[in-house]
Amino acid sequence: xxxxxxxxxxxxxxxxxxxxxxxxxxxxxxxxxxxxxxxxxxxxxxxxxxxxxxxxxxxxxxxxxxxxxxxxxxxxxxxxxxxxxxxxxxxxxxxxxxxxxxxxxxxxxxxxxxxxxxxxxxxxxxxxxxxxxxxxxxxxxxxxxxxxxxxxxxxxxxxxxxxxxxxxxxxxxxxxxxxxxxxxxxxxxxxxxxxxxxxxxxxxxxxxxxxxxxxxxxxxxxxxxxxxxxxxxxxxxxxxxxxxxxxxxxxxxxxxxxxxxxxxxxxxxxxxxxxxxxxxxxxxxxxxxxxxxxxxxxxxxxxxxxxxxxxxxxxxxxxxxxxxxxxxxxxxxxxxxxxxxxxxxxxxxxxxxxxxxxxxxxxxxxxxx
Numbered sequence: 001x002x003x004x005x006x007x008x009x010x011x012x013x014x015x016x017x018x019x020x021x022x023x024x025x026x027x028x029x030x031x032x033x034x035x036x037x038x039x040x041x042x043x044x045x046x047x048x049x050x051x052x053x054x055x056x057x058x059x060x061x062x063x064x065x066x067x068x069x070x071x072x073x074x075x076x077x078x079x080x081x082x083x084x085x086x087x088x089x090x091x092x093x094x095x096x097x098x099x100x101x102x103x104x105x106x107x108x109x110x111x112x113x114x115x116x117x118x119x120x121x122x123x124x125x126x127x128x129x130x131x132x133x134x135x136x137x138x139x140x141x142x143x144x145x146x147x148x149x150x151x152x153x154x155x156x157x158x159x160x161x162x163x164x165x166x167x168x169x170x171x172x173x174x175x176x177x178x179x180x181x182x183x184x185x186x187x188x189x190x191x192x193x194x195x196x197x198x199x200x201x202x203x204x205x206x207x208x209x210x211x212x213x214x215x216x217x218x219x220x221x222x223x224x225x226x227x228x229x230x231x232x233x234x235x236x237x238x239x240x241x242x243x244x245x246x247x248x249x250x251x252x253x254x255x256x257x258x259x260x261x262x263x264x265x266x267x268x269x270x271x272x273x274x275x276x277x278x279x280x281x282x283x284x285x286x287x288x289x290x291x292x293x294x295x296x297x298x299x300x301x302x303x304x305x306x307x308x309x310x311x312x313x314x315x316x317x318x319x320x321x322x323x324x325x326x327x328x329x330x331x332x333x334x335x336x337x338x339x340x341x342x343x344x345x346x347x348x349x350x351x352x353x354x355x356x357x358x359x360x361x362x363x364x365x366x367x368x369x
Contacts, residue, residue, distance in 0.1 A: 001042070001114060003079055006071040006103065007035040010059040010368035013298065014331045017149075020140040022166030022196030024053025029330060031298055032062045032099075033363065034106045038079065044110025045354065047300035048102030049269045054194065054244055055295075057098035059368065065092070065099040074103075079110050082122075086274045097247050097270050104272030105304045105354075112353035119304070119354055123277060123311035131309055131346040133188070135160040135321030136328065137296075140167055143174045147182035156328075157344045160188040160321025162218070166196020169205040180212050190320055192218040195244055200228070203235055210238050215319055216263055216291070219243040229260035239263050243293060247271060249278045256286050264288060266315070268304045269295040276308060284314040291316055294323035299335030302326055303354040306339045306346045322346060334362045 011031045018027045034046035050057040073088040085107055089100050112119045120126055136153035138146050138161055150161055163179055165172035172191075180189060191209065197220045206217060216239040221228040223245035233240040239262035246252050246264050248271070255261040264283050266276045283290050292309055295301075302323060309315055309322050325340040326333045335356045341347045349355050 001038050001040040001078055001080065003036055003074045003077050004039050005037045006066055006074065007037065008063045008066050009033040009363060010063060011298075011334065011363070011366045012368050013334075013366050015329055016331060018139065019137070019296065019329075021053065021164045021192070022140070022194040026052065029296055029298070030059045032059050032102060033300070033334070033358065034066065034102045036074070036079065036103070036106045036110050038110065040114075042110060042113050044079070044106040044108075044113065045300055045356070045358065046102045046104070046106025046109060047269070047297055047304075048098045049295050049297040049301050050098040051295055055098055055270065057096055061096065062099040062102065065096045066103060069093045070099065070103055079107055080114055082107065082111055090275070101269055101272035101275075104274050105268070105300070108273050108304070109353040116352050118348060118350055118352060119273070119307040120311040120348060123273065123308060126310055127313040128310055128317070129347070131306070131317050131322050133160050133318055133321040134158055134324035134344055134346075135162055138163045138179060140164045143171065143178035146175050147178040150179045151182040154183045154187065161190070162320070163189060163191045164194065165191050166193035169197070169202050173205055173208055176209055176212055185213070188215050188319065188321065189213070190215045190218060190241075192243070193220040195219055195222045197221055198228070200231070203232065206232065206236060210236060214238050216241045218265060219245065226255060226258055226260045229255065230258050233260060233262055241265050241291060243267070246279070249275055249282055252279050252282050256282070256288060262288070264290050265293045266290050266308075267293040267295050268308055269297050269301050273304060273308060277312075280312050280314050289316045289319070290314055291320040292322050296326070296329055298326050298330065299333045299338060299356055300354065300358070303335070303339045303356045306348060307354065309346065310348055332362060332366070334358050334366065
């Protein structure tokens with residue numbers, strides 16, 4: 001079996017409500033559907049879902065990088081020689097992590113289909129049968145509006161909340177307190193500053209937030225400020241989690257060697273299944289737990305996250321929860337079947353690959369022209 005071509009389709013799907021974080025906002029999700037075609041007729045499906053305010057990738061750059069740099073390298077390769085193909089993907093061009101991750105996901109789907117096994121089997125097999133702790137992102141707004149948003153999510157069975165802050169420290173404290181009051185003390189609350197704070201100047205407000213029994217504090221300072229991350233990790237009792245500073249295995253090695261992170265947030269759409277597995281192994285070796293972020297993918301990206309979560313023992317799905325259905329965030333999805341069951345739990349079948357297929361009518365509807 002040989003790879004014949006890689007197809008890319010840029011998509012835009014509106015969000016149910018604007019996603020506002022410290023570094024920017026969005027009312028529409030931008031995605032790239034990726035199809036790896038083979039001479040055997042099998043097609044691997046993947047997705048890239050860059051976020052403009054946090055990632056260097058754009059839908060246009062992803063299409064360009066895949067068509068001009070990655071696809072020519074993979075043409076004629078046997079996808080079952082996964083390590084060889086993955087090396088070609090990740091050395092094709094510096095950076096451009098979302099483009100690489102999307103092709104990585106499609107390669108895993110393709111090889112799973114070729115071997116007749118689900119992707120989680122390629123990652124080492126199941127370590128859990130289902131995931132019941134689903135998370136919700138609470139976007140920056142007034143304290144009252146954020147509390148209402150969290151209460152609505154809790155009514156759907158959500159028990160883990162990622163509270164977006166980082167714009168105004170004084171108001172941020174009121175935001176988190178209002179959400180805790182709305183959802184109760186048993187809910188798992190974590191804050192995500194999205195690089196919005198400056199180390200040393202916001203330590204007081206973060207210390208005040210610790211009284212609200214936070215699970216962890218995510219990326220409080222800019223990704224380049226490793227020393228600032230280390231100072232906060234030393235000063236605070238609440239674990240410090242690295243996200244934007246932890247794209248690659250090399251990033252994670254630097255963070256852990258400096259004591260700059262107590263947890264690592266793995267995001268499949270930015271690291272791919274291959275690098276995510278490597279990051280998880282590095283962390284497990286160092287005795288550091290991992291959590292899972294999302295970057296708001298559609299159903300293909302969500303399925304990749306779910307396979308990873310089902311397979312990786314060192315990923316703490318209870319601590320922060322796991323991204324559930326894209327329909328909690330978007331007006332629509334592009335997959336025909338979901339990896340999230342009707343009761344809200346994540347359950348995966350034994351279907352080969354990611355176990356999901358796309359709706360061609362919806363691809364045509366949301367195709368970006």
